[in-house]
Amino acid sequence: MKIACIGAGPAGLYFSILMKLRDPGTEITIFERNPAGVTHGWGVVFWDDLVADLRANDPVSANTILDASFCWIDQVVEVKGGSPARGGGTGYGIGRQTLLxxxxxxxxxLGVAIRYEHEITGPSQVPDADVVVAADGVGSHLRRLHEDTFEPHIEPGRNKYVWLGTSRVFEAFTFGLVPTEAGWIWFHAYGYSPTMSTFIVECSPQTWQGLGFDRMPGDESLRALEHLFADYLGGHRLLSQSGTEEPLPWLNFRNLTNRKWHAGNVVLLGDAAHTAHFSIGSGTRLAMQDAIALADSLHRTKSIPAALAAYESERQFAMLRPQREARLSAAWFENIARYATLDGPQLFALLLDRRSRLIPHVPPRLYYALHRAKRIPLVRMLYRWAAMGVEQVSGLPRRLLHS
Ligand SMILES: Cc1cc2nc3c(=O)[nH]c(=O)nc-3n(C[C@H](O)[C@H](O)[C@H](O)COP(=O)(O)OP(=O)(O)OC[C@H]3O[C@@H](n4cnc5c(N)ncnc54)[C@H](O)[C@@H]3O)c2cc1C
Structure with a gap:
């Protein structure tokens, strides 16, 4: 089989590895627009569930990834001026570039050919192959070429965010909230190496404009953010991948779904197929799980159309829960003013439960009282219901759920 894969992100690279391991005779070429060693973003987090999947599919890369990962311990939320609340838990962080x-x-x-600095944008550039894998990220050109079949739906999130790095190593997964005259601004930070952390800053568009970030040069924005978060940075700088003269790359998160994931021999993988808000830290895991499912399906099923259809059905179903949770989590942060004045333990409990369907509909202090009363069976049942998705409640066959 001859496969062309567009994009050398985690999805495209991991899929190519697994295809070669399953069927060494497969001819695979990856086309990547960036030079080798260039990517966007800083570190990403993951948990033991991904480690188990990686070990089961390719112990060689799994061990190397784990050896290069940073283990963060505990989760902390802190409102400026208050004492930090701690919630336990551990996970891993790894630099995106290290992972790639x-x-x-x-x-x-394993024999995969990778052509860097090779961008595929128009129909005439799409390589001739039995299967063309569109692993070219959320802005996928390949998806746009077959938009009528895929029927993508993109909904921009309301908040502004910017993905920064810092040399301050956060040993715990840390959320810090700061009140300003223009509204709340906060960060999500975690270590991903012994010398570096990811530092994502988020705020409402009103706060973003009110603080002048819509018109500030990049360097000035970084200094303003360092000043706002000085209590947490301990004198360390914030770093951006954009040049000092350019504005900071503030974005609105793009929530993406597609009605179909394959069109003829073209198939969507990873962020080209779906996104899940960064506040649940799962996009890389989901992209790599897509890769596992697609490689399995192509290996198991002899007919390519049947393999692509089986992959689409399996992964669309698997995405229902994470995408629902990601929407709820993003909405929690979009309504942060509702929660930010709770005391430490209350804020922490609601932050950890932010994927619950109940939270938006119940006054926060009442929700916390319910949370504390979870030992009572009726309350526990309500909780379970709130945590379940339609896919579990209804028991409907997969096809009906996304038809
Ligand atoms: C702020 C933020 C924080 C995040 N944190 C986490 C986290 O903690 N944990 C986690 O699991 N996930 C996280 N994610 C999500 C994660 O980054 C993505 O889900 C993941 O990178 C998806 O992998 P991918 O391979 O599908 O796409 P990408 O990583 O986007 O890779 C796509 C590749 O395709 C290339 N490409 C694009 N167009 C073309 C073209 N026309 N021709 C050739 N090549 C092309 C690109 O250069 C890129 O290399 C975060 C995302 C954001 C925005």
Whole structure:
């Protein structure tokens, strides 16, 4: 089989590795627009569920990824001026570039050809292959070429965010909230190496404009953010991948779904197929799980159309819950003013439960009282219901759920 894969992100690289492991005779070429060693973003988090999947599918890259990961311990939320509330838990962080370097080396060792600085945008550039994998991210050109079949739906999130790095190493997953005269601004931070952390800043569009970030040069914005978050940074700088003269890359998160995931021999993978808000830290895991499912399906099913249809059905179903949770989590942060004045333990409990369907509809202090009363069976049942998705409640067959 001959496969062309567009995009050397986690999805495209991991899929190519797994295809080569399952069927070494497969001819795979990846086309990536960036030079090798260039990517966007800083570190990403993951948990033991992804580690189990990686170990089961390719122990060689799994071990290298784990060796290069940073283990963060505990979760902390702190409102400026208050004492921090702690909630336990552990997870991993890894630099995006480190992860990609590991996957690139493994893919190349297995015989995958990677053509860097090779952008595919128009129909005439799409390589001739039995299967063309669109792993070209949320802005996928390939998806746009078959928009009539895929029927993508993109909904921009309301808040502004910017993905920064810092040399302050956050040992715990930390949320810090700061009140300003223009509204709340906050960060999500975690270590991803012994020397670096991810530092994502988020706020409402009104706060963003009110603080002047819509018109400030990049360097000035970084200094303003360092000043706002000085209590948490301990004198460390904030870093952006954009040049000092350019504005900071503030964005609105793009929530993406597609009605279909394959059109002829073109199939969507990872962020090209779906996104899940960064506040649940799952996009890379979901992209790599897509890769596992697609490689399995192509290996198991002899007919390519049947393999692509089976992959689409399996992964669309698997995405229902994370995408619902991601929407609820994003909405929690969009309504943060509702929660930010709770005391530490209350705020922490609601932050951890932000994927609940109940939270938006119940006054926050009443929700906290319910949370504390979880030992009572009726309250526990309500909780379980709030945590379940329509896919679990209805028991409907998969096809009906996304028809
Ligand atoms: C702020 C933020 C924080 C995040 N934090 C986490 C986290 O903690 N944990 C987590 O699991 N996920 C996280 N994510 C999500 C994660 O980054 C993505 O879900 C993941 O990168 C998806 O992988 P992918 O391979 O599908 O796409 P991408 O990583 O976007 O890779 C796509 C590749 O395709 C290339 N490409 C694009 N167009 C073309 C073209 N026309 N021709 C050739 N090449 C092309 C791009 O250069 C890129 O290399 C976060 C996302 C954001 C925005």
């Amino acid at each position: 370097d590991i996957l690139r080396r493994r893919a190349t060792d």
